[in-house]
Amino acid sequence: MKKLTDQIKQSVPLLALLAGLIVNIQAFAETVVVEHGYIRATIPGTTVSSAYMEIKNTSKQDIVLIGATSKVSDRIEIHEHVMNDEMMRMQQRESLTIAANDSVVLQPSGYHLMIFNLAEPLKVDANVELTLQFSDKKTVNILLPVQSIKRKKQKESAHHHHH
Template identity: 35%
Template structure:
């Protein structure tokens, strides 16, 4: 009987040790849940690049940025293989004269959207490395404040200038 009690006590002690070790392993294991990045939270809708005549040095890209998260995000830069330089821009009215200005970032509000459109915010493609023909596509990579990126293949389209 004494031996049975001793064996039972040893079995209980061993099972408790195994259970404690399993809890410790679980606590030490890395979590499989990934923190969402800005690129995960912001989607691009209706992207397009303005077609330009052959030899034209510059163009622009437009799109809507939609943020599904509860956190504001911002595009800090962009790149494209179709241009030597890519800049974030806006148009401003300076005493009745519309001027383009580079901006440090394009903000996308939490649970909101930001429109990049002719006459407003846009992405400038400067020093084109190829002709931008309607019907083709141009890749544009957006880099967000957290370093995450998303690349879109924007259709190249003829754009009629806005009427005043």
């Protein structure tokens, strides 16, 4: 049982790598590299989730992310967290510019893709196809593994035991 769990854990970085490879297949996507991507598993009783990743723009022109689409949801928004009266709040952004030869990180408490109206819960170790929509009708397809925040914590503590 322990070995099986280890294998599942190891498959997560592999899938992130795969997401990167799939991105490279398309023409425009050759200049856009998505790494460390994942989607949060849904909390029981909710129909929302969020996606995180690092988007690298290796081209000499700025690119502008304007949204995302997926079969799992009809409403995905670009969000950011802002400090408001010493409270962290989420707000929608119309777009997210990734400067030439630069990258933007979508991460908890920062930028993220907010996924609403999930028809089915997202379960750990499933994969979700997402199409990133950029200005000028450019798109990049990515495959993101579903991860739970709980698992990440377990991973870290397991790592510490090795030392």
